Amino acid sequence: MYITRRVEFSASHVCRLPSLSEEENRRIYGEDANPHGHGHNFVAEVTLEGRPDPATGMVFDLKKLKEVLNREIVEPFDHRFLNYEVPPFDRVVPTLENIAREIWRRLEGHFPGPELRLASVRLYESDDLFVDYSGEEAR
């Protein structure tokens, strides 16, 4: 069974590569390359897969999940300028994709065991744009 919990955080970011020219950055990242940064109300949907515990009837304690998400995502990310305040975005471009991977990296160790795993992270930048990450590819 899958269970999903949603959290929100508001943060600013800028997508630029220092090695590229202004023109190249604009070509690749468009408005996201504005050096002054801009912000979004990000929404993360974190999905766990597991078998309900026969005693509690729960896949995972949602209170604990809320605590983990607050500690690992909301507290460090909310009302921050990601590039300046949240490693590794001082050296990794905080694209939507890379933020989703960082959320995955911060969460995956919290749900160990054969009966429970982190299944996916869906990250919305707006209602009309989101990414889904399930831990694939080299990290």
Added chain:
Amino acid sequence: MKLTRRYRFAASHRLHRPGWSEETNRLVYGKCNNPHGHGHDYLLEVTVAGAVDPDSGRVADVARLDALVQEEVIGPFDHANLNEQVPAFADLVPTTENLAVEIRDRLLRCWREWFPAGGAELEKIKLRETRRNIFELFVHDHENR
């Protein structure tokens, strides 16, 4: 990594198969067979999948996807009568199933010109006709053809 972008278009259609009698058409398509047609505000979700480029940190260029979808889907479909203005539906009933297939085919037809090999691939078309009717088409699932 998968990336999903939402788009909207408003279009009218009529579900009617010329080879069938009026009665059969009414029986099969119900209200959707109304001779004057009717319309919907379609919500389209286009999902692409691929590896995140290690340099840019992105799976696909969203502006490029927007331009492709605008050219192939939103431009021709928005505020159009699908039966009369989209050639594929001259002889094919524009059910939302067929519309999803047409959108897939339009995007796949010129995908390589917009997204070179090794980059993002089209993964899924999701089309919401109304809040109650939602259709999903996985591009590489042959069962869906």
